Amino acid sequence: MYLGEIVDIERGITSAKIPAIRALHIICFGSEGENYKRRRALRNFAGFSWGIESQEHKEHLELVSKELTAADLTAICGILNLSYDGSTEEVAKRICDFLASPTEITNDEEDRESEDEWSSLVSTQSRIERNGGENREGRSCFSLTFRDVEDSIRPLSGNDDYPVSRWINDFEGIASLTNWTDLQMLLFAKRSLTGLAKLFVQSQSGVKT
Template sequence: MTKLREFAKVEFSLKHGNLKTMKVLHTICFNNEGYSTGRRKDLLNFDGFGFDKDSELYAAKLNGIKSIDLPDLFAVCHVLDLNYIGDSEEVDERILRFLNDCKIDKDLNVDEEQEEDVDNPSNDKEDERRKEVKRRNKIQINDEEDVEDEEDFERKDDERGSFGRRRRSEPFALTFKDVEDSIKCYDGKSKENTQFKNGLMILKKSLI
């Protein structure tokens, strides 16, 4: 099957695209956001689900896509070079159809006529939604240096993990051995012993 890296526009978008969108797309493809060190590589090598369109797996994946916010799906369409005109159900189905087969379909991809439709909304009801599509379409793709800086920060955050949080102090336990070792043994020859004996003699004389 064809890999996403084999589509020129898609390959460029996957290499340079917005980090949040990469996480959303990775969640769709692999059911998790992935790790900073391999997320884009995973997506570039993705070659489709290969589900039967009447199968439960296809239906389950479609339900998963429906749970994603529409603006994020617009961004995914932009990365995959897909047509995002229509209602949310059409957008959901379009994304899944492309990711399922990983092949170009004229009904899925953006063409010039559809882009003109975005600039000329046909009715007021869809005007607000189309404005959002235009806004998403005009988002500037991060240059490679910005993307690397962002992912480098995320990678360091992943590596730091729990060490970045305040560590709970360990409980302190004092054993009898610790106390025993800290007490100086009495040997009867120390300076303190001589002073003690002298004190006893003075006390004895004072009592006679």
């Protein structure tokens, strides 16, 4: 699978800053590459030509650990939607192992939580429809899927060019216009996160609002 075929990674490649793109290019291709070609090359990267148990993989991992800083590796994890927990060596191995054969990665716990929230959302909205289209606060409400509102919500990756305070204001403005319930706000907000922002929320336990 090409990196550009994975939605979250495609977004990460598009929005990441040049130092992070340069560092990822070094891992994938062994060089910094030309500035205007890096992102395209990364989108077309489909994995190393060696396996993770090979000597080449071990040597490449050693090179990455020496050449890149912890900050570089953290930024790369943001692009690839990987956890940045652990030592520099552990993070470097996680990145290299993933890049040996890129695939869509999902967080099982996060998926289960999202499924539970969706089930609760569907149940709540079914009850609303039976009660004549009003929620418990007496406001009119209608069924929405994330696909219905996805284009209206700008994703938050954690990059400095879109401050979280502005994202919250924009998001709450849309939520107010559409009369979303608290559950809808929680679910749609979490599904709008990418990169480091998504990793940060996944690292927090008990996020219910």
